[in-house]
Amino acid sequence: MSSFTYEKVAEHNTKDDLYMIIHNKVYNITQFVDEHPGGEEVLLDEGAKDATEAFEDVGHSDEARELLEKYYVGEVDKSSAPVKPVKAASTSTSADAPQGK
Numbered sequence: 001m002s003s004f005t006y007e008k009v010a011e012h013n014t015k016d017d018l019y020m021i022i023h024n025k026v027y028n029i030t031q032f033v034d035e036h037p038g039g040e041e042v043l044l045d046e047g048a049k050d051a052t053e054a055f056e057d058v059g060h061s062d063e064a065r066e067l068l069e070k071y072y073v074g075e076v077d078k079s080s081a082p083v084k085p086v087k088a089a090s091t092s093t094s095a096d097a098p099q100g101k
């Protein structure tokens, strides 16, 4: 079974190559971006990192959860640390976010 560090997942951060982590599982959702009923914007915003909270906040249906299986590519390497994906259109505030060493 493949495992991915957070850093590896963070590299897949574009519409043409997008990964997402939900409940410690890694999904390659590139093919799904155009199909998402909630639009592509949220997937691009929440992609390339752990989107568990965003995914759960929406209250996605069982059908949505089943869809995920199709895009499963592996597990998160839990010994790795989350990274802040570098994105051109980042909306995050930088001041209170310490960078990794």
Ligand code: HEM
Binding pocket: 020, 027, 029, 032, 036, 037, 038, 039, 042, 043, 046, 051, 054, 055, 058, 059, 060, 061, 062, 063, 064, 065, 067, 068
């Ligand atoms: C790959 C992961 C995801 C899958 C497979 C997925 C799938 C779906 C599906 C099937 C729906 C239709 C309603 C339902 O069945 O629940 C939906 C709706 C929606 N999703 Fe996602 N979703 C994903 C990730 C996300 C994320 C990370 C967000 C971030 C906030 C999000 C936001 C929404 C919103 C706002 C709707 C409601 C759209 C509407 O009814 O107007 N989704 N999603």
